[in-house]
Amino acid sequence: MLEAALAFAEGNRAQALDELKNFLRIPSISTLPEHTPDVRRAAEFLADELRRIGMENVRLIETSGHPLVYADSLHAPGKPTILCYGHYDVQPPDPLDEWLSPPFEPTERNGNIYARGAVDDKGQLWMEVKALEALLKAGPLPVNVRVLSEGEEEVGGEGIATYLREHHEELKCDVALVCDTELFAPDLPTLCVGLRGMIYTEIEVRGARTDLHSGMYGGAAPNPFVALAQVIAKLKDDEGRILIPGIYDGIEAPTAAELEAWKSLPFDEEHYRETEVGSSVLTGEPGYSVLERTWARPTLDVHGMPGGFTGAGAKTVIPAKALAKVSLRLVPGMTPQDTFDKLRSYVATITPKGVSIEVRLIHSGEPVVVGTDNPFIHAATEAMHAVFNKDTVFVRGGGSIPIVGDFARQLHVPAVMMGFGLPDDNLHAPNEKLTSATFTAAQNRSFASCLWRGDESAFQARSLERLEFFKR
């Protein structure tokens, strides 16, 4: 059946790309209430396509927020069941003025498709859908497949977490395939085996009862932005160390073997600084390498400070309140609740006089380390080797995919995090892109994920040959 599937995929490339562009045109920004109808539209777009390609039981599952999209094809008795996960929501596109082409008008240039969601995660989700389509064209799937896609990954994934908790019996499977990560370098087979967790908080400072004229009251009324700056300056020192008492207690360091492996990764710090970050120097906790700092150490970042006057020009106001959006990334050994408690207690001790401070938890996710010794990771590794003719590197991700922890806790299955983004894809930033060639190649590579043999130990050799073919 593979020949037919691959022939269909090959003949269908241009159309698949056009479909992806239509998917990318829907501004499914999950965090902005005004885009709620767009998020639903993206869910329906995905469901329609799953229905069209022949998946069964396709439906939107309502949650307290944005809907889940479910589909299955369960006609391979005795074969493993694979839960394919991806998310159809995207980050907000701002700052808009830094996009070279509109974020929701996918534009091809330099061999890339530029659009919000191109790589995170609509492009990667579409690879899975298109692989399923090609296989279904050729006959029943050789394994059992469930598709479960969410529209709240960028806002904490509350809906899917609740659903997994309440409906885990209906989602029986052997492994979760998560397509939301990246290759460490182009053409370097990569599996992600660890993720940082996070807490995303809002720190709100209140001073005077109402906004005041800074001429009349400057010198007597507390300024909440100054107070907030003083608090933030005490959260992290000039060197990048987090100053919250006890924050580093109990952290589980990577194994010596893992650290050794990271040293052999093709990582050029100077190149990374220049081409990816583009700052004069890299910053962060002294005594740790960049990979340790971004994969295995907690960090604290401020994302924005709403409130007060933010228009053009001048307004001489002492705002009544100021807000900071502050997150911490967590590593194994830390929990969201404990970290939040420590942050809140500490802020209470450093609150400047004249203001009151409230620290609110917006969402959180546990850190995850996936073991590398399960048969699915072995199978994926072998498959990658056959395709790339290189050993797979195991990396961690500095970001958080909260669902991976939920799969482990609720479904008791491991996750294979096999993604095809590239390090310079501008996730969450202006000019997010997906390399067009990656889409084509990865679409076909992801066949492998759907073609586990019954013994779960390796990818079907034949499909790998074909994947190799698509690499050119």
Next chain:
Amino acid sequence: MLEAALAFAEGNRAQALDELKNFLRIPSISTLPEHTPDVRRAAEFLADELRRIGMENVRLIETSGHPLVYADSLHAPGKPTILCYGHYDVQPPDPLDEWLSPPFEPTERNGNIYARGAVDDKGQLWMEVKALEALLKAGPLPVNVRVLSEGEEEVGGEGIATYLREHHEELKCDVALVCDTELFAPDLPTLCVGLRGMIYTEIEVRGARTDLHSGMYGGAAPNPFVALAQVIAKLKDDEGRILIPGIYDGIEAPTAAELEAWKSLPFDEEHYRETEVGSSVLTGEPGYSVLERTWARPTLDVHGMPGGFTGAGAKTVIPAKALAKVSLRLVPGMTPQDTFDKLRSYVATITPKGVSIEVRLIHSGEPVVVGTDNPFIHAATEAMHAVFNKDTVFVRGGGSIPIVGDFARQLHVPAVMMGFGLPDDNLHAPNEKLTSATFTAAQNRSFASCLWRGDESAFQARSLERLEFFKR
């Protein structure tokens, strides 16, 4: 002629208030480019009214920004010429959700008119216009009057400053009457004889080249908001002292007599804290009274910190840049340029690694102390005494009216700052108001300003009697 003028004013009160409301309905927010047409509409509204009441040579004077409105009536040879100043632009109304009635739909309740600009400064400007109207109804004005109104007071007054510099010969006058201040307490005759200056700046911090995903880059990429918070925390200490080196050098303290007089003002610090500021404690430089801190000491305030993610919910971004709107209020002995230079040099020395910082001057104004020993201040004092039957108190203002310095430097005339706002009028804040009774009383009080006798030494006794009449 006075009887006729006063009779007209009395019969015309309701209509004058309606006209003011129409003036207040125009959202002439000078700092927001999208309101440029509204600012011009307000200028034309004012010019039309000046024309209608019989002022001459009424015209809009174009500037590099918003237009000036000019009018005159120069038919009292040998009598002094009074330049009546006010501004027709207003501050932005945000935060909108704290207004109890819409900022540009003037609403009467509790004996007040609530609207943006009610007291600052459309209401006060309208008092002058309505006083001129009533006098003109009764015949030629007893003194020479020029009206010069600007639409950029809230954004630094660049246009009027340039015009005064280039056209001072055409604006010959003996005194400037500035109606943009307040009574120290209801029914307490007050003249403002000093104002703080200011520099309004933007501090822009740049880190990475583009916005980055805080999961992937948190721990390696500089965070401009954290850097900006660290800078701001070093501008002002926990006690409220400004930490910019040399900032307090050369400051001219108020005279012992002035300080003594301030002590006898009806000022209850606890009442001020509770009803005006509404914070748990008052803050500011230790060792100085509230009046000294707000009138005679420099202060530093942060008005807002645009940039990054400011929407609802969560976005996990390390912004490429962050901005803070920071102003300093200046007192005699300080100059805007020197203060700005000291700020900029200091910021350069405390810039955290990994980011670059630019400090930009948005606008500035010199501090001013008006002498109390000129005949116009004497006349105003005598007049106030006759009206209120109380001694006038001399206060300073913590705010800045840059034009007062320009009148002194370009026209070589003193300013009489006679305003009728009240301390709780919510200038620059939500629910700005003007006490309706104040409008009526002050409108008539401001007759006094137009009725200097030829010897410039006192207000016309007869008009004062009439003013007294209007106080009931």
